[in-house]
Amino acid sequence: MLADCVLDCENGSSVKEEFNVEALEKFLEESSSAVVTEFNNDPDNHPFVIKFFNGPNDKAMLFLNFSSDVADAFKSKYREEAEKYKGEGISFLVGDLEASQGAFQYFGLKEDQVPLIIIQTNDRQKFLKPHLEPDHISVRVKEYKDGKVSPYKKSEPILEKNDDPVKVVVAESLQDIIFKSGKNVLL
Template sequence: MHFLQETEGGEDEGHELEHREGFGASAYPLLKVFRNGVDAGSYDGPRTTEGMVHYMKKRAGPDSVLLRTEEDLQAFVNNYDPSIVGFFPPDSAGLPEFLKAAALLREQFRFAHSVDPDLGRPYSLQQHGVLLFRPPRLSSRFEEDSVLFKDQVTVAALRRFIRDNLYGLCPHLTLENKDRLRVRDLLTVYYNLDYRLNPTGSKYWRNRVMKVVSRYSSRGLSFAVANKHDFLSELEEDFGLGMSESAELPLVTIQTRLGHKFTMREEFTRDGSSLERFLDDYFSGLLKRFIKSQSVPENNNSPVKVVVAESFEDVVNQPDKDVLVQFFSPRCPHCKKLSPVYTELAQQLYLDPNLIIAEMDATANDVPLGYDVQGFPTIYFAPAGKKDQPIRYEGTRELKDLVRFLKRESRRALVLNGVREEL
């Protein structure tokens, strides 16, 4: 298996076009994976050295490794990642379906199989079955090291089984798997976790966590542990936590699917009692959400009202006011270009008692739910009486188009330069 990297700058324009058409390149750099000289698709894994090596190792060799001996089995499951192993008689109807699943899912998971029934007997398998083996580094007395697949072997059923059981009670959150783990409400405990350089310390704190969270596993909250150095900027910028909090003790956060954030301010106790109190308060609704916010301005009388996360409810969500709010970044050149236009708009509408023109620095404040801000500037109109249905502005950044947008969306006539317009 090999990598091919295609970059811009061919010998001439025709040469570059030939490459684009041959590999379907629409952007650079393009990474392709080849298996035995055949294009196996574009590389879509992590762009770090360790991540790329890990990705390629998982894709080298067969879709499912044939295990012949107990030594083969132990060598395969003694891995940093989970392992899915099928045990089948040679003539089993389930084996072809298992191999089909391995071919389709090999980019995400590790598969192996055996046709020797004796290999499965230590795991209470008589004839056939599929087991998911969790990594030995995550072994804990609070959950089984392997999980038995009990349904009929089909690709869909195996995919569902792996999805539901892959991570277990308290997985290791990494930069590579964070998007998959964060699809649920997630409590994460961050500390100096490193299973390669500090396996003892890594297991110690995870066991302290699992002892507590095992009692809350049926409450709709997922759990994970993570290396806080990997997520340091996120802890500081999104949760107001950092290394200064404590160099040794874990830091704890909860982030929900709706974007609500909570932090444990009490020092993490080794007996887990502080974590237990934090969870009890969370499920009782007693925790105050953490909101990243600038200070509320003392004087806010300019035509463009400054909004921060802490004042968003009071300013933008006033039920009887229409509000046009711009989300910007101080470093964005497009925002700087829009600034005089937006200010002039606010000046012309300053005497309108029913309308507020506002702006918020989206890099220094949490953007409220319902506002999708992926780039800057992003402008929304929050109509009176319908604050839960903000309307995104998609027009040009010209004054006349902004005015036209407000006239169309507002249910009340605008007061423009002191004169009330007709509806």
């Protein structure tokens, strides 16, 4: 949407220019957001966390133990990555393990996977990398942006033995057992 703007110049004349309201709104939104939102037990951060989750961008979330020896190295590398992708449709959050229990339940994560990064798209696809090292943050985000990572599916592993007449179907075996079997199935 374009709008007209009249500017009074110092010499008393007026200049009529057009500007894009949507571009201005996007600029203001990006400028008012933190480069990296911090999710911890501090209630003063909660409005920023809510803004992060309600934002239109894909969401990169790094979860780690803030009291660990490597927390500062992770935060530093993560901030560098967030700066690099600012304005490219991805927002960044770093969450403390202690404060993130609700997120762990929602995503089906386990504490022994920390440090981990999970990226969620607006259509709710998730991309997970557990046991992350600080130097792997940039590689993981780049692979995601380049479309080179598979979505994470919360599921049990494929059974080694599945010979019974009633089969156990998990996310990774769904295509083979249901859609590619050539048989009529009741799921």
